[in-house]
Amino acid sequence: MQPRHLRATSIELSASMTKKHHGHRGGGGRAVHAGKAVLHEDVKAHDTNEDDSWVESAFASRYTGLALPKDQFPPKAMPANVAYQLIKDMRQLDSNPRLNLASFVTTWMEPEAIKLITESLDVNYVDMEQYPSSTDIQNRVVAILANLYHGEVKDGIGTGTATIGSSEAIMLAGLAMKKAWVERRKKAGKPYDKPNLIMGYNVQVCWEKFTRYFDVEEKFVPMEEDCFVLTPEKAIALVDENTIGICAILGSTYTGEFEDVKGLDREVEKLNKETGWEVPIHVDAASGGFVAPFVFPDLEWDFRLKNVVSINVSGHKYGLVYPGIGWVLWKNEKYLPESIVFHVNYLGSDQPTMTLNFSRGASMIIAQYYQFLRLGFDGYKKIMSNLLMVSRRLRMGIEETGHFNILSDDEHSLPLVAFSLKKETTSDSGKKHGRTFNEFDIADKLKMRGWVLPAYHMAPNAKNVMLLRAVVREDLSMSMVDELIKDIGRAIDWLDHHYTFTDTELDSFVSRLHVKKEARIPSSSMTNEEDPDNPKMNGVC
Numbered sequence: 001m002q003p004r005h006l007r008a009t010s011i012e013l014s015a016s017m018t019k020k021h022h023g024h025r026g027g028g029g030r031a032v033h034a035g036k037a038v039l040h041e042d043v044k045a046h047d048t049n050e051d052d053s054w055v056e057s058a059f060a061s062r063y064t065g066l067a068l069p070k071d072q073f074p075p076k077a078m079p080a081n082v083a084y085q086l087i088k089d090m091r092q093l094d095s096n097p098r099l100n101l102a103s104f105v106t107t108w109m110e111p112e113a114i115k116l117i118t119e120s121l122d123v124n125y126v127d128m129e130q131y132p133s134s135t136d137i138q139n140r141v142v143a144i145l146a147n148l149y150h151g152e153v154k155d156g157i158g159t160g161t162a163t164i165g166s167s168e169a170i171m172l173a174g175l176a177m178k179k180a181w182v183e184r185r186k187k188a189g190k191p192y193d194k195p196n197l198i199m200g201y202n203v204q205v206c207w208e209k210f211t212r213y214f215d216v217e218e219k220f221v222p223m224e225e226d227c228f229v230l231t232p233e234k235a236i237a238l239v240d241e242n243t244i245g246i247c248a249i250l251g252s253t254y255t256g257e258f259e260d261v262k263g264l265d266r267e268v269e270k271l272n273k274e275t276g277w278e279v280p281i282h283v284d285a286a287s288g289g290f291v292a293p294f295v296f297p298d299l300e301w302d303f304r305l306k307n308v309v310s311i312n313v314s315g316h317k318y319g320l321v322y323p324g325i326g327w328v329l330w331k332n333e334k335y336l337p338e339s340i341v342f343h344v345n346y347l348g349s350d351q352p353t354m355t356l357n358f359s360r361g362a363s364m365i366i367a368q369y370y371q372f373l374r375l376g377f378d379g380y381k382k383i384m385s386n387l388l389m390v391s392r393r394l395r396m397g398i399e400e401t402g403h404f405n406i407l408s409d410d411e412h413s414l415p416l417v418a419f420s421l422k423k424e425t426t427s428d429s430g431k432k433h434g435r436t437f438n439e440f441d442i443a444d445k446l447k448m449r450g451w452v453l454p455a456y457h458m459a460p461n462a463k464n465v466m467l468l469r470a471v472v473r474e475d476l477s478m479s480m481v482d483e484l485i486k487d488i489g490r491a492i493d494w495l496d497h498h499y500t501f502t503d504t505e506l507d508s509f510v511s512r513l514h515v516k517k518e519a520r521i522p523s524s525s526m527t528n529e530e531d532p533d534n535p536k537m538n539g540v541c
């Protein structure tokens with residue numbers, strides 16, 4: 001915290017500087033842009049050293065001495081190199097994306113992919129007549145994915161669309177289920193004002209957005225301290241005639257675990273037969289949709305299952321494309337209600353569209369096709385196998401420290417490791433057991449080295465479980481993982497030596513402070529804990 005008088009001084013300083021420069025005739029930025037065609041007076045101003053914007057170096061310009069505009073349009077322009085540098089500097093304190101193990105989202109692409117992306121930054125995808133190749137590419141990716149997920153492809157066309165991410169894809173799939181349910185209810189002459197959707201508490205926040213934005217009641221399958229996913233039995237128990245669908249997750253964001261879609265399908269089939277309902281399943285395969293088909297080809301979770309009607313997948317997660325691309329697929333046209341489809345003219349033929357956005361960039365759609373072309377099925381398979389290998393190595397390393405319970409599944413799951421502190425061990429065996437730090441403190445300590453691993457509370461009903469999660473992406477090599485394992489060990493050692501106390505130590509410490517022990521020792525010593533009432537946090541995505 002800056003002392004008051006200092007702050008006042010710096011404000012005065014910058015105010016007086018601003019005044020002085022605004023009072024100036026104002027050649028500044030313009031003089032630089034105008035290049036050789038500068039007026040004579042401006043040259044004189046430069047000579048008298050009043051206008052230093054002529055200096056080529058960004059840091060020699062007067063702009064670096066001014067506060068950047070925060071809430072008002074800056075009245076004047078500034079040179080491009082200075083604006084670039086100042087904004088680049090603002091970003092310096094951000095984490096290094098490559099070390100951000102909190103996120104599934106792609107942080108590395110090949111230079112050729114980046115070239116294609118840059119070369120199509122000026123293409124608005126929605127102008128299909130003008131940029132037909134983008135539409136063509138989108139349709140190819142949709143068809144390739146429809147085939148990959150065993151959906152229907154007619155004359156090379158699958159049912160689905162590119163979206164900005166899985167969130168938009170889920171809004172669309174959710175709307176399709178809602179509309180289809182309304183149509184069924186209307187036909188049967190039954191009320192259609194209380195739609196509900198069934199999902200586990202472990203859903204990503206976009207599902208709650210969907211239900212709130214589109215007025216659908218949320219029915220949650222609770223988690224338990226030893227079960228962090230939706231199970232078929234618990235889901236079925238919540239279904240009623242107003243259920244528009246059930247969401248199953250292929251790759252829970254919390255633990256990477258795949259939910260039992262096949263078991264769910266079996267139970268849904270039984271229920272639908274008994275009741276005459278047509279309850280569908282949507283699979284949220286945001287992460288798993290680009291993992292399972294390549295490394296667990298026999299796992300049945302997709303359109304092979306009778307009641308799975310739609311699937312979303314994030315192209316910007318294990319689809320290996322930079323952020324801004326997702327996909328939604330329907331088993332076939334039958335499950336995409338005509339009422340959410342608009343038709344546009346595309347080179348004289350019909351192109352259905354059903355996105356929430358109108359304009360959008362074409363770059364990431366093109367980049368997705370690049371990855372398919374470049375890597376092929378075999379390439380994706382190799383990358384996904386590597387990821388599983390690297391995540392197993394990380395899992396072993398974390399287990400070997402002896403301090404953690406592993407919460408992620410090793411069999412069928414995403415390449416990530418979710419782990420929580422054992423309650424009883426410390427690295428200093430002489431001390432027993434006033435460990436006053438938790439998972440959040442470990443995350444903090446690792447952050448000092450640059451690693452971003454989120455610590456969070458498990459979803460409701462299992463909120464007492466705190467965990468850390470490291471997501472393994474294509475660009476996390478085995479040797480980086482070895483560094484991470486060492487750093488986790490170092491973090492624990494350091495914390496154990498600074499924040500673990502024997503009872504005697506605690507007592508003497510507390511009595512020295514003349515305060516009650518209960519009041520003095522917080523559950524977390526360096527708290528940056530998330531609000532346990534709000535399990536959704538930005539780090540989990």
Ligand SMILES: *Cc1c(COP(=O)(O)O)cnc(C)c1O
Nearest residue numbers: 165166167204253286287314541
């Ligand atoms: C990431 C994720 C989402 C949201 O996807 P975006 O592509 O970020 O919009 C939804 N569901 C699950 C399971 C996810 O992992």
